[in-house]
Amino acid sequence: MNLSATLLLAFGMSMDAFAASIGKGATLHKPRFTEALRTGLIFGVIEAITPLVGWTLGQVATHFVMEWNHWVAFVLLVFLGARMIIEGVRGCGEDDMAPLRRHSFWLLVTTAFATSLDAMAVGVGLAFLQVNILYTALAIGCATLIMSTLGMMVGRFIGPLLGKRAEILGGLVLIGIGCQILWSHFAG
Template sequence: MFNGIPGLVFLMNLSATLLLALGMSMDAFAVSIGKGAALHKPKFREALRTGLIFGCIEAITPLVGWVLGMLASKLVMEWNHWIAFGLLLFLGVRMLAEGIRGNTDEETAPAQRHGFWLLATTAVATSLDAMAVGVGLAFLNVNIWLTALTIGCATFTMTTLGMMIGRFIGPLLGKRAEILGGLVLIAIGCEILYSHYYG
């Protein structure tokens, strides 16, 4: 898709850029629903904070990929799926363990917010596909700043929305919400590997 004249025409189109940005934000959207469900009725301010962290990182990663692409680096394309899978698997197993442990501790107060580094690590894991896209964009005549900004804004919007959806799902799931969130992270990691080899 990203090589040759057809790819250039495709990416030069504004609507195509918006579709690209929306596609890049879907992983973050799915993760944010689980994050919102795992918290105890997160406030809109927390949803905005999460959206800002994810949006900024998602905007930066295609720029990093673009720079690497300009340097003709192939490492990102060869290893990004394994790095993303490893990070998501680690975070997913961690959430599963905390969810199961929480089920045996009724006196544990529900969390009100996620730590910055946990959110940042999750955001990096879900944005490595955007870095790979940035590598491809380096070989096309596109405005990388506008594309990265569009991806970041789309991710900010979808992550904030996902957190608020999770706010309403969380009370229905109770303590199972964190387990579900962990399973979602693991599933996204597996999907990244599957898409790379069979997509």
């Protein structure tokens, strides 16, 4: 795989994380660049690890991974999205609450893992091609770091426009990503 194909793959794999990080940035109260970078790093590291895991699994058990990865991603994203929607609906009447300035580490890890399962599936496919998996995984991780950090900053500007509905919108985005992953699997 040449450099341009690797870069296209890397940025294609980062789009789910970009969309999720926009939602995450919108739910926070004026997230700083350091919080955006923290989110980008978490998403990027996990997105770099999952193709390596997929490549390893591709060497061993391709059929099982390809059969279930879309369901795992769907369930995780719908669960996280529903949780965000519930929190957004509960929070709509609470004007005296302190605004959220940071997402928990484990919430970001779970979201990053859910959005990176497609990269794991790609890693399974890469196991059958002549590619340097370390170089490819690093490219995917770096692209996701960049796109997730940008997504958080975009969310920073969208959040004030949406007010307390930003968390509901973020939850809907995660559910939409989960549905898109499931639809993509069944559509082709």
